[in-house]
Amino acid sequence: MSALKRELRSLGAFITNKPPYCSGTLAVPNEDLILFYGKDGVASRIDLSHASEEDLKHLAEACDVATFGIAQRDVLDESYRKAGKLDTSAFSMQFHAGDAGLLEAVKTDLMEAQRQRPIRAELYKLNVYGPKSFFKSHVDTPRSETMFGSLVVVFRTPHKGGALALRHDNQEWTFDSAATFAEQSEPCVAYVAFYSDVEHEVLPVETGYRVTLTYNLYFGSEDPYHTVPNIHPNPLTESPFRDRLKELLKNPAFLPLGGTLGFGLRHQYPLKTKGAWRYERKGVHPLKDLLVYLKGSDAVLLRICREFHLNASVQLLFRDTNGKRDVEVLCDRVVDMSDDCLDTQLWFHLRENYGGKLLRAVDGPEQQQDIEVHWVTETPKVNSIESPYIAYGNGASAAHTYMYLCLIIEVGKAGNRETAE
Ligand SMILES: O=C(O)CCC(=O)C(=O)O
Numbered sequence: 001m002s003a004l005k006r007e008l009r010s011l012g013a014f015i016t017n018k019p020p021y022c023s024g025t026l027a028v029p030n031e032d033l034i035l036f037y038g039k040d041g042v043a044s045r046i047d048l049s050h051a052s053e054e055d056l057k058h059l060a061e062a063c064d065v066a067t068f069g070i071a072q073r074d075v076l077d078e079s080y081r082k083a084g085k086l087d088t089s090a091f092s093m094q095f096h097a098g099d100a101g102l103l104e105a106v107k108t109d110l111m112e113a114q115r116q117r118p119i120r121a122e123l124y125k126l127n128v129y130g131p132k133s134f135f136k137s138h139v140d141t142p143r144s145e146t147m148f149g150s151l152v153v154v155f156r157t158p159h160k161g162g163a164l165a166l167r168h169d170n171q172e173w174t175f176d177s178a179a180t181f182a183e184q185s186e187p188c189v190a191y192v193a194f195y196s197d198v199e200h201e202v203l204p205v206e207t208g209y210r211v212t213l214t215y216n217l218y219f220g221s222e223d224p225y226h227t228v229p230n231i232h233p234n235p236l237t238e239s240p241f242r243d244r245l246k247e248l249l250k251n252p253a254f255l256p257l258g259g260t261l262g263f264g265l266r267h268q269y270p271l272k273t274k275g276a277w278r279y280e281r282k283g284v285h286p287l288k289d290l291l292v293y294l295k296g297s298d299a300v301l302l303r304i305c306r307e308f309h310l311n312a313s314v315q316l317l318f319r320d321t322n323g324k325r326d327v328e329v330l331c332d333r334v335v336d337m338s339d340d341c342l343d344t345q346l347w348f349h350l351r352e353n354y355g356g357k358l359l360r361a362v363d364g365p366e367q368q369q370d371i372e373v374h375w376v377t378e379t380p381k382v383n384s385i386e387s388p389y390i391a392y393g394n395g396a397s398a399a400h401t402y403m404y405l406c407l408i409i410e411v412g413k414a415g416n417r418e419t420a421e
């Protein structure tokens with residue numbers, strides 16, 4: 001491996017290793033933890049800061065069986081999810097994530113670069129996970145295009161087990177509320193927030209009752225909140241990446257003549273390709289618009305590049321074909337090839353008709369590479385977007401290629417680049 005490749009890989013590790021969730025504890029006054037619940041005329045009352053086993057059993061018995069969403073349908077299957085739920089119409093309490101300053105913590109810790117963007121949390125359900133309850137691995141069903149994640153608040157009721165396992169991009173983390181509470185002496189609730197594309201699973205509760213509120217997180221206008229000084233987010237820091245990049249930019253041996261860096265985006269983004277030419281004509285540029293919607297480490301990356309005055313753009317990398325990485329083409333606009341009939345090579349078509357730039361080709365020495373991109377991180381395979389087209393060979397056949405969203409960064413030559421000092 002060349003020295004440059006090694007340096008880029010160690011730089012990329014700071015991005016790739018950043019978890020797509022945040023968690024912590026939050027001090028809450030006891031009076032905010034009184035829960036009133038019931039579906040009939042008379043409501044019951046439980047103090048979630050000092051709940052007895054008997055109180056919790058009563059609450060569990062008042063719940064309905066929890067369902068879960070598959071393809072916009074609610075499904076009941078106790079081999080997949082065993083838990084109780086109350087809809088928002090069947091309970092009430094003073095505690096609101098928006099008021100408690102929790103959104104501020106989520107913005108700071110999870111959203112990072114986008115922390116200036118307003119977000120709001122919509123209360124979804126109260127859940128009770130009693131002994132042997134669980135919720136197998138799933139991703140939450142997005143309720144709208146602006147929903148970007150979920151927030152779970154766990155109350156300090158006696159329980160063991162019921163940790164939340166989170167999985168993304170072949171990595172796994174665990175948020176164990178029972179263990180978190182064991183380390184706290186102050187009255188508090190525990191919270192965990194994660195992006196919508198994070199798979200998660202509630203492991204079986206061994207003893208006691210795990211009581212939660214779940215919220216859907218949206219980009220959108222801000223709820224009023226008060227900053228509570230007692231929030232202790234587990235910080236997931238971005239500064240090692242910034243420091244390392246700065247070091248590299250200062251080093252005259254790093255890309256001495258300047259160059260182009262590529263980062264595969266880590267998160268999934270909805271991208272409408274159908275009819276792309278139509279909205280381009282109206283002046284809509286989805287790849288440019290995506291810059292303000294970047295999530296988590298993708299957003300951090302953009303912000304740091306901007307700090308260093310590096311030109312950054314979201315582009316589409318096309319990779320052809322059959323899993324082989326023989327031909328790669330980069331396009332700075334959305335391409336809809338669903339109606340295209342290709343009687344030439346895909347890379348040629350993209351270059352001729354969509355302004356694509358050839359990164360790598362195998363079919364002959366005469367093919368020119370348009371630009372060289374030094375890849376720092378790869379886009380996870382799950383984030384690929386399929387793009388169909390019709391290929392003419394001996395006859396017409398349906399073919400497809402895969403596109404990957406990436407952030408392309410221009411680095412100036414040594415001595416001619418800023419390091420934000
Ligand atoms: O309780 C939790 O930690 C997560 C619950 C969950 O995944 C859900 O309600 O969709």
Ligand SMILES: [Fe+2]
Pocket residue numbers: 138139140150200
């Ligand atoms: Fe979930």
